[in-house]
Each structure stands twice: as C-alpha cells, then as structure tokens.
Amino acid sequence: MSSEVRASGKNELPNEMTVTGWRRQSNTFSATDLVSSVASAVESGKSLNAYITTTPERAMDQARHSTERQKSGAGRALEGVVIGVKDNFCTADIQTTAGSRILEGFIPQYESFVTKKLLDAGAVFFGKTNLDEFGMGSSTENSAYGPTLNPCGIALGSSEFVPGGSSGGSAAAVAADQALAAMATDTGGSIRQPASFCGVVGFKPTYGACSRWGIIAYASSLDQAGVITKTVGDAALLMDVIAGSDPKDSTSVAYDFGGFEHSLRNTSGAFTVGIPRQFRDMSTTPDLEGVWQEIERRVSAAGGCVQLVDLPTIKYSLPTYYIIALAEASSNLARYDGVRFGYRANDPKNLIDLYERSRAEGFGRETKRRIMLGTYCLSAGYYDQYYAKAQRVRTMIYNDFARAFEAVDFLAWPTTPTPAFKFGSHNADPVSMYLEDVFTVPVNLAGLPAISLPIFQAANGMPMGGQLIGPRFSDARLLAVANSMLK
C-alpha cells in the first residue's frame, strides 16, 4: 500500500491506481483487469470494511462492455473507471442502506442523478461504501454495518484509528486502492474530514453544483455531492461529469464552470489566500501548527500570497450548523415510518405503535438523538429561540465570507484539528464528537466549494489535510490552484 507515500504529501511516485494513471496504461491494462485488481484489493483488505455492499459481477459485466467500447473507439469520458459509491446514493437494483438498519434490504427502483451521469459516462461501480448512519457522524462508528478501519493506521500497524466520517468508507476505499475514486456527500465535512484522516483528496463543490436527486437526504440546505480521489486531476475529471442542473432538484444551479479538467491546464497566475485570524489564533498543537505552516508554504510555492482576514462570526458555526442540520434531519427522516419502504416493527398494535417502534428499532442512537433535538428546536415555543436564531446567524456567517472574498481570492485553513482519533474516543460525550467538525461546517453553511489536500504527516505518522476554500462557483479555479499546491 502506498498510503504512506501519499500521507507524506510528497506525491513523487506515480500511483497507477488513479483515474489518470490507469488511463495512461489502459492499452495494456483493460477495464476487466482493473476490476480484477480492485476485487483482489477488496478481498485482501476485507477487514477494512470499506464497502457495505459489493457488486463484483456487475462491475465485471460493465467492464467487459467498457473494454469493447474502448476497442471500437467509442470510449466515453470515464470509460472503465472503477468507482466506489457512498451508500446514500440511490442505485437502481442495488441495496442502498445509508448505513442504517431502517433501510436494510432497500432496493431503489431508480438511479440518482449523479450516479446516472457517471454510468452514462462509462464508470464502473464496484459497490456501495460505508458511512455513518444517514451521514450523521465523523468516524463511521454510527454505521449499522460496523465501522470502517483507517488504512493509513493499518499501514502503521494499528487498527485503532477511525477513517473519519461520514464518508469513511469512500475515503478508506480510495486510500486502500479498493477503487480509483469514490463518490461521497458532504453536509458538514463528510467528504473533507475523512479525506484528511485517510491521506487523500476530498472535494465538496459549491452547494447546487450537482443535483441532490436520489441522494438520501440528511439536511437538504447543506447536503452536497462531491468526490474523494487521490489527485486533484481525478477530482476534476469526475466533476466534469457530475456537475449540472436538474429539474428534479430546484436548488441545483445551471452554471457553466468552463471545464474542470481544462482549467487545470491553465497556470493559475497570481492569487491571494486569506487566513482567518479567528482560526489562526486558536490554541494549537505541534501537528496543527505544522499544517498551518505547510499551507502557507504551499500557497507561496504555487505563486500565491497569504494575508490575515477577519471572519468575526465564524466561531458560531458549530452551534448554528447543529441546530439547522438537526432541524432539517428531523423533517427529512419523518419519511421512515415503516409504511412504504424500510424496516417495519413486528406485530404493531396500532398505527402509532407501528411508527414509534419501527423508528425506535430501525434508527441508531445518534440518529435518534439528532431527530429528537431537531424536533425540539422546531417545536411550538422553541422555533424562534433555536431554529430562526440559527438561520439568522447563518446569514451573518454567509456575509462574513462574502466580505472576506472581496479582499482575497481564496481562504485556507486546516481540515481537521487533529489526525484521525481512535475508536471510542468520543463515546461518552456526543458534543466532543461535534467539535471535530469545527473547521469543516462553516463552508457548508455558506454553500462554498472547498477541497481537502493531503499535505502533512502528524508526529504519529498519520496524515492531516489542509483546506482551500473559494467563493461560490469558483470551483474550477479552486481546483487549478489546489492542483498547483499539491505539486
């Protein structure tokens, strides 16, 4: 496994298990060969538990079809590229659980907009990757299908480290060569935080850049599809396929990004990167200090200059996020009622009993906590105190970012306060787990694009990421600058 190389952020060795790397070799190494090599990586890395469901036979059929198309010169944009898909994207005829017992055995009858686009571009799905239930968590410990292990930890001889979450399965699969790339979603950091913990690249596009249709909803005003890859170039290739508006999602935006992959070929030119004083002045550790310095070094090396900026309300991002996300979750998850699909409790006495027990038995602890708190924050007498208040602070955070982007082109700060923590570290206190998201949630509240880059190795040998954040719809240029920062 080459995760140690990637974790060090040096990227000198070409890793062929990337989309671009495989493409270079696809004349000698066919799509079916690729599926076989992914299948053997999944088999030998079974203990990682990166996938909830694998579909190797279907992948092999798709790969055969891809090989034929390539031979006849009819290869599409992602022909034969083997991808893992987070198990909260509905995939037609393939079990989709969202990491929840309540959806065990659920077989979607339709394909999500984003996965449909990937299939139409020739991508091959190897399976559905593990996640915290409905995306609620930062470690995959909240999955009903068992936690995923961190492959970088395994490479160091330890199975104690979490892969991050909620897209822990996607990040682990990419880091362990169990897919060339993976689809994921990010509501409060679920792409970037696991990417940081597993030493890979995680890109959350501008809110609205991709359709949410067919993605199992957690918090609709924050949920965003994105990608986990080993390189920025791979992220750009996938973005060229999945971005776009969709009549079925009225929050998706028709925006011409001008070609993500294409933008990487342009030199980025001069640019300025703001460092928020409010984050820079926080108490730090040698590891975190190392990430800060690495960010500044790489910005300069890429031709950018760094300056301090003020984001006065950013320190309220976590409480704002948790109120909004939980309120939206309580509404979105009302659909799991044991009537139309999903788990139903045995022998219900009446309809209320059917609802109450199906949901009590089907949802995990954290999901129940979040639904109940969200319900409370929306209930009569508390709506203004909690939900409306959080929506107002959200406006202030959004405006802080807008003002900052008048002065600088991008912002940057670390992705996570620490490298991967150990399983069980936050069992006693849910709030301590929420604090892990301090550097990721502000971006979701403002709907901004952000990428986590594997740029630092902590003292214990585990990777840590740095984030580059841009104004809404700056995604293509953001990737171009991020790419030059990884060189």
Next chain:
Amino acid sequence: MSLDKTTVAKIAYLARIEVPEADREHMAGELSKILEFVEQLGEVDTTGVVPMASVVDTGLRRRSDLVTDGGYVDAVLANAPDRAGSYFAVPKVVE
C-alpha cells in the same frame, strides 16, 4: 435549557420514536448537553438580520401542469413491508 424526563417523552412522541421510561433520564442528560452547547448563539446580536433558509435563491421554479411521470405501481410498491393488491398495507387503524 435542561430537559427533564417528561419533556423527553413529549419530544419522543412528536418524533414518533419510542423511548422506554428507563432510558429517558439518560436521554434527557445527553440532549441537555447538546442544547447547552448550541445555546451559545444567545450571545449573538441578530437584531434586524434576515434568516437564511438556503444559500440558493429558493424562488419556486414553475413547470407546465402536465403529467410527466407515473404508471409503475409495482416499482412504487417494490419495497413495501406489506402490500394488498395495488396498495400499501398497514395495521387496522380504526378501533
């Protein structure tokens, strides 16, 4: 705000999640801790600030009032825990 067992029972009913009597005390403690954490928003002066529901302009998009979809009863019912003919089936609701 510190929640008590009675409030937890009320929220549980509103959320339609059964929380057994024995678990309510513990749940009240956990939920109270999270509420205490989010209550720091109380110190922010939000006078005159407009609440934000979404970063995207949420004006409703209109489309022609035409049937564009439908006619697949079996797909709709494919994941039903219980069905009766072309319907979802639930326990008797009229006592």
